[in-house]
Amino acid sequence: MKTKTSSILAGAFAAMLAITNYASAQEAVVQTATTTESAGTISEFSPDTIIIRSESSPEPIRYNYSKTTTYVDDAGNPVSMEVIKSGLPVTVHYVKEGDRVIARRVIVHRVATTAAPASVEEKKTTTTTTTTGK
Numbered sequence: 429m430k431t432k433t434s435s436i437l438a439g440a441f442a443a444m445l446a447i448t449n450y451a452s453a454q455e456a457v458v459q460t461a462t463t464t465e466s467a468g469t470i471s472e473f474s475p476d477t478i479i480i481r482s483e484s485s486p487e488p489i490r491y492n493y494s495k496t497t498t499y500v501d502d503a504g505n506p507v508s509m510e511v512i513k514s515g516l517p518v519t520v521h522y523v524k525e526g527d528r529v530i531a532r533r534v535i536v537h538r539v540a541t542t543a544a545p546a547s548v549e550e551k552k553t554t555t556t557t558t559t560t561g562k
Contacts, residue, residue: 492530
């Protein structure tokens, strides 16, 4: 009877060790990436970087971007990369990976256009008829 109890205890101990090893192997590694945003105007746009000038930073900020970077308008609608150009106001959501700053989402803002004041051109036509006496 003692060997049967010892076998049961040994089996239970082995099962407990296996469960402990399995649980520790299943621990998830949680990495947090803080997304930050910056607003400014595009000063340069190249195949792998976007350079933004902002009022809050004296130096231009260089962001790397990739195929996963999304470009949207103020309403969240996708924007084609063909419309991205210097002079556009944007907000860049980015993360830092080592010494690189990676743009994750670029919100392209509408350019406020100021309508030129309507000019009124007034034309006067004067017809003068002269008759000669015969």
